[in-house]
Structures are given as structure tokens and as C-alpha cells.
Amino acid sequence: MTTSEDLFARAQQLIPGGVNSPVRAFRSVGGSPFFVKSARGATLTTADDRELIDFVCTWGPAIHGHNNPVIREAIRKALDDGTSFGTPNPYEVEMAELLTEFVPSIKKVRMCNSGTEATMSAIRLARGFTSRDKIIKFAGCYHGHSDSLLIKAGSGALTHGHPDSAGVPAAFAQETIVLPFNDRAAVEDAFAANPGAIAGIILEPYPANVGLIRPDEGYLNFLREITARHGSILIFDEVMTGFRLARGGVQEIEKITPDLTTLGKIIGGGLPVGAFGGRADIMDYLAPEGPVYQAGTLSGNPLAMAAGIAALKLLNEAGVYDRLEGLGQQISAAMRAALTAKGLAHQVPQTGSMWCTYFTDTLVRDLPSAQTTDADLFGRFFRDCLAAGVYLPPSAYEACFISTAHEGSAIDRACDIMTTTIKNL
Numbered sequence: 001m002t003t004s005e006d007l008f009a010r011a012q013q014l015i016p017g018g019v020n021s022p023v024r025a026f027r028s029v030g031g032s033p034f035f036v037k038s039a040r041g042a043t044l045t046t047a048d049d050r051e052l053i054d055f056v057c058t059w060g061p062a063i064h065g066h067n068n069p070v071i072r073e074a075i076r077k078a079l080d081d082g083t084s085f086g087t088p089n090p091y092e093v094e095m096a097e098l099l100t101e102f103v104p105s106i107k108k109v110r111m112c113n114s115g116t117e118a119t120m121s122a123i124r125l126a127r128g129f130t131s132r133d134k135i136i137k138f139a140g141c142y143h144g145h146s147d148s149l150l151i152k153a154g155s156g157a158l159t160h161g162h163p164d165s166a167g168v169p170a171a172f173a174q175e176t177i178v179l180p181f182n183d184r185a186a187v188e189d190a191f192a193a194n195p196g197a198i199a200g201i202i203l204e205p206y207p208a209n210v211g212l213i214r215p216d217e218g219y220l221n222f223l224r225e226i227t228a229r230h231g232s233i234l235i236f237d238e239v240m241t242g243f244r245l246a247r248g249g250v251q252e253i254e255k256i257t258p259d260l261t262t263l264g265k266i267i268g269g270g271l272p273v274g275a276f277g278g279r280a281d282i283m284d285y286l287a288p289e290g291p292v293y294q295a296g297t298l299s300g301n302p303l304a305m306a307a308g309i310a311a312l313k314l315l316n317e318a319g320v321y322d323r324l325e326g327l328g329q330q331i332s333a334a335m336r337a338a339l340t341a342k343g344l345a346h347q348v349p350q351t352g353s354m355w356c357t358y359f360t361d362t363l364v365r366d367l368p369s370a371q372t373t374d375a376d377l378f379g380r381f382f383r384d385c386l387a388a389g390v391y392l393p394p395s396a397y398e399a400c401f402i403s404t405a406h407e408g409s410a411i412d413r414a415c416d417i418m419t420t421t422i423k424n425l
């Protein structure tokens with residue numbers, strides 16, 4: 001048997017840090033990553049033959065559980081006809097029809113290959129459409145790793161206008177205005193200080209890359225109103241929340257119509273997909289109709305479209321979101337009860353099939369308050385849960401995801417394991 005330890009040793013020789021995406025390296029929780037050889041339903045099977053109940057769900061996409069038989073069958077059927085054509089294919093049309101039906105603010109849509117591509121392209125489109133350069137983003141919102149957006153993203157703690165990453169020119173970062181979330185005055189001041197210069201605002205309407213934060217009452221409406229007033233584009237990044245919290249995402253729940261929406265994760269059904277769409281007049285600015293260039297060799301790939309279409313259609317089943325909400329409530333209530341009994345400061349925000357655990361009694365409503373969580377304590381909680389068979393996201397600042405496959409024994413067992421772990425912390 002090739003163990004995780006063997007694989008990680010080999011990987012570290014050839015892959016920077018041994019991983020193809022940094023958070024997989026477990027640096028913020030300690031220990032070294034395990035390798036997974038298969039996944040089914042709510043569980044992962046590691047290279048070491050351990051079974052883990054998984055609340056990462058491939059970082060969001062696996063809302064129907066891992067290796068869902070309906071999605072697998074859709075991929076198998078598409079595979080028989082070929083893997084990529086480099087021409088338009090019928091799946092792309094069906095996907096566009098589904099997306100515009102699920103998310104009514106999307107009148108036209110373009111497929112791409114990741115969430116990062118979606119947000120990067122949406123930003124370029126907003127800039128091209130408005131002939132303006134500046135973008136507002138919020139500290140703690142993560143929009144992928146493109147240059148304009150890798151500033152105060154996730155748990156990054158750098159100062160205004162400085163990139164989170166080496167290699168992002170300061171001149172690019174200066175075109176991104178980073179503001180605190182839930183702070184109306186900051187947005188008003190930014191518009192006043194940059195008249196006619198702000199192309200748009202991009203945000204996660206429920207920020208979920210610093211745990212899980214809810215907008216204050218009326219805040220999203222305020223952003224809708226101020227962008228409209230200044231001729232700026234409002235971009236909802238629903239790469240994570242799209243299809244997870246409702247068929248139509250947070251915009252359906254909050255009844256807000258953004259100008260552009262970015263999507264990813266669930267729409268790929270586990271294969272690499274992103275999409276961005278919105279107002280037809282804006283989308284028609286894209287090549288070949290318009291002057292904003294955006295392209296992709298594998299965009300609209302038939303296997304990825306088939307998987308995504310199957311995943312979306314499964315969400316049409318009656319009661320899916322109620323079932324997911326029930327699971328979310330079960331687990332967050334169990335966590336709160338255990339943390340209260342243990343006398344630990346905590347907040348366990350939950351909405352639908354997403355929740356997170358902050359070890360703090362500071363009300364979390366933006367990045368600095370999220371950073372009051374006790375990350376060392378989270379690390380201990382994470383490692384103890386993993387040892388007992390529950391895999392949580394390996395960071396104090398990530399949301400946990402539940403799938404329909406967790407229903408029944410998996411969720412009950414996970415609640416037992418996590419509450420016992422808290423008791424013994």
C-alpha cells in the first residue's frame with residue numbers, strides 16, 4: 001500500500017509544498033495532509049484506508065455527495081461521444097438555459113473553467129463596459145487568485161492597496177479599493193473620493209471565505225442602490241453560494257438583482273467549471289460581439305457541462321434545500337450546545353448547508369472580528385476531529401459544507417464525534 005506519508009514525501013520533491021492548492025497543505029492547522037484514493041457519499045477513503053466523514057465536500061461542489069451515481073452516469077454518457085470538440089456543443093446550450101432559468105438576473109452567460117476565471121473576466125467586463133478602472137472589494141472576501149482581486153482576500157492581513165501575494169504589481173493593486181464589509185460610510189466615502197472612476201463592486205454576498213458572515217439588514221440593498229446611482233456594476237460572486245443556499249443563490253434569498261454574477265463549484269458537478277453572466281447589454285460587450293476579450297480552449301467542455309447539468313437538475317427535486325437546512329441546523333445546534341456546556345466562547349453561524357465555528361465572543365461581522373477567533377484552539381479541534389474520523393476544512397477561516405448524502409447516519413455520527421471532541425478539548 002502507498003501511504004499518505006509516502007505520497008506526500010514524493011509530492012514534496014516535485015510539487016511546491018507537495019500540493020496543487022496551498023490550503024491543502026495543512027500549514028495553518030499543523031500536521032501533514034492525507035491523500036484520498038476514493039470518495040462516495042459523505043465519506044472519503046484515504047490512501048491509508050481510513051474512512052472520514054467529509055465536511056469540505058471538495059470545497060463546495062459536492063452538494064449531492066461524492067461520486068453521485070446520477071452525475072457519474074451523465075459523465076459516462078458524455079464520455080462515449082468524446083471529451084472535447086473545440087466547437088460549440090449541445091450541452092452548452094442546455095447549460096445556458098438552466099442557468100438563466102435558475103438565476104433570473106442572468107440574461108446571458110459565458111462558461112469558463114474555474115471561479116478565478118469567472119471573477120477575473122467579470123472584472124474585466126465591468127471595466128470595459130464602464131470605461132473605468134477602479135474596483136471595490138471587501139476585506140476578507142475571496143474571489144480567486146487573479147491579480148486585481150488577491151488583495152486582503154481570505155485571511156490575508158495586509159494594509160490597504162497592497163497585494164497579498166508577491167508578483168502582483170503595486171500599480172495593479174492600486175486599482176483595487178479594499179473596504180471593510182458591512183460599513184456603508186466606507187463605500188460612500190470611496191465613491192465621493194473617486195468620482196466617475198469606480199467600474200464596480202464585487203462581493204461575496206454572504207462572505208464565506210473568512211468563516212461565514214452575514215450582511216447587516218439592508219446592506220446589500222444599499223450596495224445595489226449606490227452602484228446604480230453611480231453607473232457602477234454590482235457583481236455578486238456566488239461561486240460558493242450559488243446553488244448551495246437556494247437554486248438562485250443569495251440574490252434569490254435577499255431579493256437583489258446584481259448586474260453580473262459569477263458562478264463555479266456546484267455548476268461543474270465535480271469537474272472544473274466557472275461561469276459569469278448577467279445583464280444582456282453588459283454581456284454583449286464580450287468578444288466576439290464586443291470589445292472585451294475573453295476565451296478558453298476547454299470552456300464549455302462537454303464532460304464538464306454534462307456533469308454540471310446533472311448536478312443542477314438534481315436541485316430541482318422538491319425539498320432539497322429544506323433537507324439541507326435541517327442538516328445545517330442539526331449540526332450547528334449540536335455544536336453550540338457542546339461549546340456552551342464546555343464554557344468556551346463561540347459563535348456558530350449557519351445558513352442552509354454551510355456553517356462555521358468561531359472560537360470568540362466578539363460578534364463577527366467583518367474580517368477583523370473574524371480574526372478574533374482562537375486559531376490555535378481551532379487547530380486542536382480540527383486535529384482531534386480528524387483523528388476521530390471527521391474531516392473539517394483545514395483552516396479556522398473556512399466554511400464547512402454539508403451534502404444531501406450526509407443525511408442519516410453520517411450526520412448523527414459526525415455530531416457525536418464533534419461534540420465528544422469539544423468535551424475533551
Ligand SMILES: *Cc1c(COP(=O)(O)O)cnc(C)c1O
Pocket residue numbers: 114115116117119142143144145204209237238239240264265274
Ligand atoms: C472558490 C471561490 C472562488 C475561486 O474559484 P476557483 O474555482 O477556486 O478558482 C471565487 N470566489 C469565491 C466566492 C469562491 O468561494
